[in-house]
Amino acid sequence: xxAGHAHALYVHEHSPVHxxxxxxxxxxxxxxxxxxxxxxxxxxxxxxxxxVAIATVIRIARVPYRFVLLxxxxxxxxxxxxLLLPLVASGPQVVVFGVGLATEGLWGAWNVVAKAGIGSATxxxxxxxxxxxxxxxxxxxxxxxxxxxxxxxxxxxxLEVVAGELSRQRTAMVARGHDPRWLWQVRPIAASLGTVFVxxxxxxxxxxxxxxxxxxxxxxxxxxxxxxxxxxxxxxSLLPALGVTLAVVALVVTP
Amino acid sequence: xxxxDGFLTAGxxxxxxxIATGGVAVALRRSGEELSDKQVPLAGLAAxxxxxxxxxxxxxxxxxxxxxxxxxxxxxxxxxSVGALVVTVVVVVQALVFxxxxxxxxxxxxxxxxxVTAFGGWxxxxxxxxxxxxxxxxxxxxxxxxxxxxxxxxxxxxxxxxLLGASxxxxxxxxxxxxxxxxxxxxxxxxxxxxxxxxSVLATRADLVRGAADLTVTAPGTRRGIRPVLVxxxxxxxxxxxxxxxxxxxxxxxxxxxxxxEGFAGAAEPHAFESALFADYATAGVASESxxxxxxxxxxxxxxxxxxxxxxxxxxxxPEQPDADRRTTSVV
Numbered sequence: 001x002x003a004g005h006a007h008a009l010y011v012h013e014h015s016p017v018h019x020x021x022x023x024x025x026x027x028x029x030x031x032x033x034x035x036x037x038x039x040x041x042x043x044x045x046x047x048x049x050x051x052v053a054i055a056t057v058i059r060i061a062r063v064p065y066r067f068v069l070l071x072x073x074x075x076x077x078x079x080x081x082x083l084l085l086p087l088v089a090s091g092p093q094v095v096v097f098g099v100g101l102a103t104e105g106l107w108g109a110w111n112v113v114a115k116a117g118i119g120s121a122t123x124x125x126x127x128x129x130x131x132x133x134x135x136x137x138x139x140x141x142x143x144x145x146x147x148x149x150x151x152x153x154x155x156x157x158x159l160e161v162v163a164g165e166l167s168r169q170r171t172a173m174v175a176r177g178h179d180p181r182w183l184w185q186v187r188p189i190a191a192s193l194g195t196v197f198v199x200x201x202x203x204x205x206x207x208x209x210x211x212x213x214x215x216x217x218x219x220x221x222x223x224x225x226x227x228x229x230x231x232x233x234x235x236x237s238l239l240p241a242l243g244v245t246l247a248v249v250a251l252v253v254t255p
Numbered sequence: 256x257x258x259x260d261g262f263l264t265a266g267x268x269x270x271x272x273x274i275a276t277g278g279v280a281v282a283l284r285r286s287g288e289e290l291s292d293k294q295v296p297l298a299g300l301a302a303x304x305x306x307x308x309x310x311x312x313x314x315x316x317x318x319x320x321x322x323x324x325x326x327x328x329x330x331x332x333x334x335x336s337v338g339a340l341v342v343t344v345v346v347v348v349q350a351l352v353f354x355x356x357x358x359x360x361x362x363x364x365x366x367x368x369x370x371v372t373a374f375g376g377w378x379x380x381x382x383x384x385x386x387x388x389x390x391x392x393x394x395x396x397x398x399x400x401x402x403x404x405x406x407x408x409x410x411x412x413x414x415x416x417x418l419l420g421a422s423x424x425x426x427x428x429x430x431x432x433x434x435x436x437x438x439x440x441x442x443x444x445x446x447x448x449x450x451x452x453x454x455s456v457l458a459t460r461a462d463l464v465r466g467a468a469d470l471t472v473t474a475p476g477t478r479r480g481i482r483p484v485l486v487x488x489x490x491x492x493x494x495x496x497x498x499x500x501x502x503x504x505x506x507x508x509x510x511x512x513x514x515x516x517e518g519f520a521g522a523a524e525p526h527a528f529e530s531a532l533f534a535d536y537a538t539a540g541v542a543s544e545s546x547x548x549x550x551x552x553x554x555x556x557x558x559x560x561x562x563x564x565x566x567x568x569x570x571x572x573x574p575e576q577p578d579a580d581r582r583t584t585s586v587v
Contacts, residue, residue, distance in 0.1 A: 009354060026351075033358045037265040074355050075259040088429055115261020116357060123354040132352055139351075145283055147295065151344045154299020155306060156352070162300070163307040170311075183444060186313045190448050193308055193323075194455025197332065200304040201463050204297035211296065 009071060009127040017061035017129045020236050021229040022138025028236040029126040033119045035243035041111040043250030047118065053242050054121050063128045071124045075116045082112035132156050146219070158203070165196050257349065258364055258413075260357030267420025272362030278370040279343055286336035294337065302341045305329050306348075313448060324441075326372020327380065327405035328449045331398045331466040332456065335377035342369035363416050371412045376405030380466055391457050394467040399450030403442040410438035 017025075032054075039046050058068055086105035093102050130138070136156070140149050169192035178188055208216075263271075286294075305325040312322050325345075330338035346365050349355040356364045383397030414431040456464055 009352065030358050033260055034265065034268075037260050037268060037359045071354060074257065074353075078259050078262060112259070112261050116259030119260025119357045119359065120354055123350065123358050127352050127354050135351055147283060147286075148279075148340065148344055148347075150295045151298045151302055151340065152348050154296050155302035155344060155348060158300055158303040159306055162303040163310060166307050166311055180313070183313070183447060186444075186448060187451055189311065189313050190451030191455045193311065193448070194452045194459070196307070197301075197304050197452065197456055198460050198463060200300040201297060201460075204300035207300070208296045 009124060010131055011061075011063050011067060011128040013062045013129070015061045015129070016235065017057060017125070020129075021232045022130050022134040023141040024138075024229055024232045024236045025126055025130055026135070026138050026142060028240050029122050031240035032243040033122050035240060035247040036118050036122075037115055039115075039243075039247040039250045040254045041107055041114065042254050043246075044110075044114075046246040046250040047114040049246055050118050050243060051121075053239055054118055054125065057239055058121070058125055061125060061129045063125060067128070068121055068124050072117065072120050075120050078116060079113060082109045082116075085109045085112070154204075154207070158200070158207075161203075162196060162200050165199060166192065169196065257346075257356030257368075258360045260359045262357070262360060263363060263416055264420035265359065267416055268359045268362050270362070270420075271366045271416060275343075275362050275365040275370060278366065278374070279340070282336040282339040282343070282370075282373075286334070286340060298333070298337055298341055298344075301329065301333055301337075302344045302348075305341055306345050309345075313444065323448050324368065324372060324406060324409075324445055326369060326409070327376030327398065327402040327445070328452060330373040330377040330405075331380055331394075331401065331449070331453055332464055334465040335373055337465075338377070339370055339373035342373055345369070363413070367409045367412045367416075371409050372405040375408040376401040377466075379404040384466070389470060391454070391461070391467070391470065394457060394464065394470065395450045395454040398453040398466065399446040402449035403446035406438050406442035406445045407435060410434040 020028075032050075036047070036050050039050070055065070058065065085108040086101035088102075088105065092104070094106075095101070127135070133153070133156075136149050136153050139152070140146065173188055173192065180186060180189065305328070308323050308325050308328075310322065326338070326342050329341050332338070333341060343365055346356065346369050347361065350358060350361050350364065380397050380401035383400045384393065387393035387397055411431075411434075414434050417430045417434075453464060453466075457467060461467060461470060
């Protein structure tokens with residue numbers, strides 16, 4: 001119990017967004033992000049409204065904007081790649097500060113920035129307002145094959161254990177003067193990975209034995225009662241409904 | 256490689272989602288009997304291992320670092336189906352729990368990072384095993400070559416997806432060149448790490464390496480001393496990975512593969528439709544001039560990809576039964 005609380009991005013709060021049933025939230029997030037992805041890039045106004053909408057949800061969820069922005073750093077490499085698009089794309093160009101930028105590429109860059117930005121803000125909000133076990137249970141309720149959700153459950157449970165083992169190996173290596181600079185010095189790192197794999201596997205065997213001893217019968221017990229969630233569906237549908245409406249309007253309006 | 260939302264068109268996202276779901280379904284069915292009970296916690300721990308392994312940085316040159324992707328490693332250690340499932344779970348959890356990779360990008364992210372690497376890597380691994388001597392060193396080198404190929408195949412897959420559903424009109428050959436060029440370098444690191452990891456697991460518990468299940472007795476004597484031969488072996492296997500896999504297409508050894516190809520072709524159908532639907536995206540611009548030349552290259556690489564899955568399915572059936580027996584006896 002003392003280890004392995006893989007909270008990841010979760011922000012502990014009590015908000016209407018936190019209280020939504022997890023499977024409802026997952027569906028809402030997917031539909032919204034997909035609607036954003038379908039929205040034609042020329043409809044800049046639609047992305048503006050989408051952004052305001054997701055920002056409102058983040059506010060309601062009482063997740064700090066700073067937190068969301070910092071976590072959005074994961075898309076930075078792709079944004080950099082996107083910003084290169086105007087330089088490498090083909091087609092007509094505009095000249096800005098003496099540099100020829102392809103208009104097609106500029107639109108492409110905007111497209112990635114807008115959609116990746118809103119998309120990642122949405123998935124960060126989902127992760128920030130839903131604890132990992134509830135997220136996995138939500139997947140269960142969405143009929144994701146139980147084998148997958150169970151693997152995911154075990155993975156999340158033991159992720160920090162395994163990561164901790166790797167970092168202890170690393171500490172031990174550093175304590176013995178290990179300071180690799182080149183690719184041909186990776187042998188100890190690989191060996192530690194191999195060791196940790198064997199330990200993980202053996203731990204898996206012990207975990208299974210322990211589960212059997214406690215009466216495991218191929219399904220995980222559900223500790224949280226199933227509650228009626230009609231109201232949740234209505235509440236959660238606000239965001240995706242807005243996104244879909246915007247996408248449809250934008251598709252119709254944009255030539 | 257965790258692409259965000261909007262990097263490829265929505266149509267591509269949908270189509271790759273369908274293909275990826277199909278691939279995961281195949282993996283689920285194939286691994287059904289193994290995973291029924293005991294293997295679920297094991298697969299979970301293996302997933303945690305792959306996830307944690309991706310966080311380990313290794314040095315590349317002068318202080319720059321890279322990290323493992325792990326698709327081929329998982330396939331060699333756990334078998335292609337369980338390996339694919341494990342990496343799929345890693346990718347999905349990274350998207351849902353860690354917001355790493357877009358939600359609508361899950362289709363192509365899963366396809367490129369889990370299915371192509373595990374299945375493609377496994378196909379190359381089997382090929383390598385067949386060409387190399389049945390020793391530990393042979394397994395290690397086959398694993399390394401498979402890891403290299405898996406990374407490159409993944410980049411090729413992404414390039415093809417870009418051709419079919421780019422969000423901007425960057426010529427295919429440029430994307431292809433950049434992606435594959437970079438990933439050839441990444442692949443070298445992946446190959447070395449994967450080979451060494453497999454080697455160290457073989458040294459302690461060889462029974463855990465699924466891809467070496469046929470090496471019943473480990474032979475410590477054959478570990479060193481044949482380096483030059485093996486270097487030639489690596490080169491040969493690399494050439495094979497790039498070239499000979501394509502020949503294999505014209506020589507299908509079963510109805511399965513044809514069905515599989517058809518399946519893929521069927522799954523690709525909605526794609527054309529989608530790109531027509533989103534024709535105001537850059538797709539039209541991309542499919543104009545320089546592509547004609549590239550098409551030749553793509554069809555080849557696309558074939559390699561399909562063959563990757565195809566070979567896997569053809570090859571995998573044979574060692575299945577004895578493996579399952581061995582596994583239970585060795586574990587209990």
